[in-house]
Amino acid sequence: MASVSSALADARESARQLDRDDELAFTRPEFNIPTKSQIASTRLPESSNNEASNDTTKSVYLCGNSLGLQPKRTQTRLNQYLSTWATQGVQGHFKPLQDSPLPTWLDADERAAELIAPVVGASVEEVAVMQTLTANLHLLMSAFYRPDINGRHKIILENKAFPSDHFAVETQLRHHNLSPSTSMVLLSSSTAQQDNILTTSEILSAIEEHASTTALLLLPGIQYYTGQLLDIPTITAFARQRGIFVIWDLAHAVGNVPLQLHDWDVDAAAWCSYKYLNAGPGSIGGMFVHNRNSAVTKLITDEKPEEGYSNRLAGWWGNDKKTRFGMANKFHPVKGAAGFQLSNPSILDITSLSASLEIFALAGGVGKLREKSVKLTNFLEGLLLAMPEFTEEKLFRVITPSDSKQRGAQLSLMLREGLLEQVIHELEKRGVIVDERRPDVIRVAPAPLYNTFGDCVEFVEAFGEALRAAASAAK
Numbered sequence: 001m002a003s004v005s006s007a008l009a010d011a012r013e014s015a016r017q018l019d020r021d022d023e024l025a026f027t028r029p030e031f032n033i034p035t036k037s038q039i040a041s042t043r044l045p046e047s048s049n050n051e052a053s054n055d056t057t058k059s060v061y062l063c064g065n066s067l068g069l070q071p072k073r074t075q076t077r078l079n080q081y082l083s084t085w086a087t088q089g090v091q092g093h094f095k096p097l098q099d100s101p102l103p104t105w106l107d108a109d110e111r112a113a114e115l116i117a118p119v120v121g122a123s124v125e126e127v128a129v130m131q132t133l134t135a136n137l138h139l140l141m142s143a144f145y146r147p148d149i150n151g152r153h154k155i156i157l158e159n160k161a162f163p164s165d166h167f168a169v170e171t172q173l174r175h176h177n178l179s180p181s182t183s184m185v186l187l188s189s190s191t192a193q194q195d196n197i198l199t200t201s202e203i204l205s206a207i208e209e210h211a212s213t214t215a216l217l218l219l220p221g222i223q224y225y226t227g228q229l230l231d232i233p234t235i236t237a238f239a240r241q242r243g244i245f246v247i248w249d250l251a252h253a254v255g256n257v258p259l260q261l262h263d264w265d266v267d268a269a270a271w272c273s274y275k276y277l278n279a280g281p282g283s284i285g286g287m288f289v290h291n292r293n294s295a296v297t298k299l300i301t302d303e304k305p306e307e308g309y310s311n312r313l314a315g316w317w318g319n320d321k322k323t324r325f326g327m328a329n330k331f332h333p334v335k336g337a338a339g340f341q342l343s344n345p346s347i348l349d350i351t352s353l354s355a356s357l358e359i360f361a362l363a364g365g366v367g368k369l370r371e372k373s374v375k376l377t378n379f380l381e382g383l384l385l386a387m388p389e390f391t392e393e394k395l396f397r398v399i400t401p402s403d404s405k406q407r408g409a410q411l412s413l414m415l416r417e418g419l420l421e422q423v424i425h426e427l428e429k430r431g432v433i434v435d436e437r438r439p440d441v442i443r444v445a446p447a448p449l450y451n452t453f454g455d456c457v458e459f460v461e462a463f464g465e466a467l468r469a470a471a472s473a474a475k
C-alpha cells in the first residue's frame, strides 16, 4: 500500500505542475463546478453560486461526454435575454438594443451559425443551429435518402449504434415501405476485435460489399460506448467514391475533437449541444449540409417551386428571409443549411449555446482545446494503467483505443462483471461524477474547458477505493 500512496503522491505533484503550466487554465473559472456538498445534496439551493456556500471543495466532474457543466456566463446571457423579452416584448425580434451583446431574435440563428461553423470546420452557410439531434437525422434522411428498391436502397450503420440512430434508420426504412431485414446493413467488428472497436478496414470492406445497393451511410464520429474516434475523412471519401451519401452523427465529437467537415467532403452531419458544447440538457442541436447538397441552382418559379433545390420537409424558417414574412405559400428556401430549418428557434436555447461558444472562442478554438485534451486523457490513461486494480487484480480494462488519434476526451472502462452499481455509488460518495453504460462500462471524460490534471488524480484515487469496496462486497 505504501507504494500505491507514494505513486499517488508523485502523480499529485506532476498534476500540480501540469495544471500550473496549463495555458488554458483560465477557462475553468468560467464554469460552475458543483461542490461535493452540492453533488450530495437533495435540496434545491437558494443560490447556485458556489462561492455563497461554506463548502467550496469542488466535485470531480468527468461527465462532459454526457452533460457539459454550466458556464457562468450562461446565466448572464439568459438574464439579458429575459430582460429583453420583459421590456421589449415582440420588439425583441427585430429591435437592436444599445449595449446588448445579444443579436435580435430574428438574427439569433445566423449569429449562432457563425459561432458553430469553426467548431465543425464549415462555412457559415453550411451549418444551421436548429432542432435536436434525432430530429435533424430524420430531416437529413427525409431530404437525402431516396431509395430505389431495384438499385440503391440500403442504409449502413453500426450494429451497436446509439438506439436513437438505430430507431431513426429503421423507421425511415419503414416509412419508405422497406424492410430493415433487407435494407439495413449493420456493421460489427470481427470476432478478432474485442469490445466492438471497428477498424477502418472492416468498415471499408462492408461498404465495398454493399456498394452498389447502398444509398446512405450513417456513422458516429465518436462511438458513444467505446469512445472510438472513427477516421471520418477516409471513410467519407471511400463511400462517396461509391456513390453513397454520407451522414455523420457528431454527438460525441462536436466540441471534443477538431472537425473539417467541408474539407473532408462530408455530405451532411448532425449533433447535439449538451455534451462538450455545454448548452444545457436537451438544448438545441445543429446540422451541416455540404454546400453542394444545398445549393439553390435555379430561379425558383411559382409554377415549379420545387425546382432548383433538393427536396426536403420544409417549414417557414427555411424560407428566404427576404420573402419569409410575405406569407405567400410558395417555398423559396434560403440556400445553405439554413434552408432546412422548420420553425423559429428557441432563443432561450440559442442564447445558452452561444454563451458557451463564446468560451470556445476565448480558448482559441477546438484545435487549442484538443492539444490539452490529448494531454489530459493520456495522463488519465497512464494513471489508470498503473493501478494495481488494473495490473494485478484485473478489476477493469480500458476499452477505448490507446492511440490518442483514435479517441477524443473519453475513456470507457469495462469493469469486472457485477461491480458497476457499487462502484458508481462509491464514486458518488466521494464527490466523483462519471457515467455508466450497462452492463459493465463507466465512461470518464476529462473536458479540457474545465477539468484539471488534478481531477484525474482525484478520480483514480477514488476509483481505486471504489473498486476495492465493490470487489470485497461482491465476494
Ligand SMILES: Cc1ncc(COP(=O)(O)O)c(C=O)c1O
Binding pocket: 132, 133, 134, 135, 162, 164, 165, 220, 224, 249, 251, 252, 272
Ligand atoms: C450518439 C448519439 N446519437 C443520438 C443521441 C440522441 O440525441 P437527442 O436526444 O438529442 O436526439 C445521443 C444522445 O446522447 C447520442 O449520444
